[in-house]
């Protein structure tokens with residue numbers, strides 16, 4: 349289980365993810381699967397909800413630096429923002445420009461249930477904000493600077 353992406357139309361992508369009370373209850377294969385699927389699909393971030401696990405967990409792998417975030421909170425957003433194109437493993441082939449803070453600070457737990465703080469810049473910052481949105485049930489297409497006038501097939 350947890351080895352495949354749910355369809356882009358799945359309700360899981362539109363729901364707020366649930367808080368993880370006990371990190372030990374995270375299925376053993378979930379974290380492996382998250383990094384495996386990211387690697388196979390050439391992505392740099394993946395949230396649990398994208399593979400059918402509706403809880404507050406996401407993984408990133410920017411510049412070959414794999415990170416796991418459990419029950420994350422973004423505690424600070426820089427007022428400086430950048431607009432860059434983004435994609436999403438749940439929406440193959442779809443890309444759009446999104447404005448996001450250049451720097452963020454995030455607090456989360458790791459797989460050993462240890463709390464950590466991280467300041468992220470540039471691509472990692474963008475990737476974290478994209479994944480954090482997934483946990484709020486926000487899909488990236490809703491944040492495009494220019495909304496398509498025709499429905500995306």
Ligand SMILES: [Zn+2]
Nearest residue numbers: 436437438478
């Ligand atoms: Zn995504």
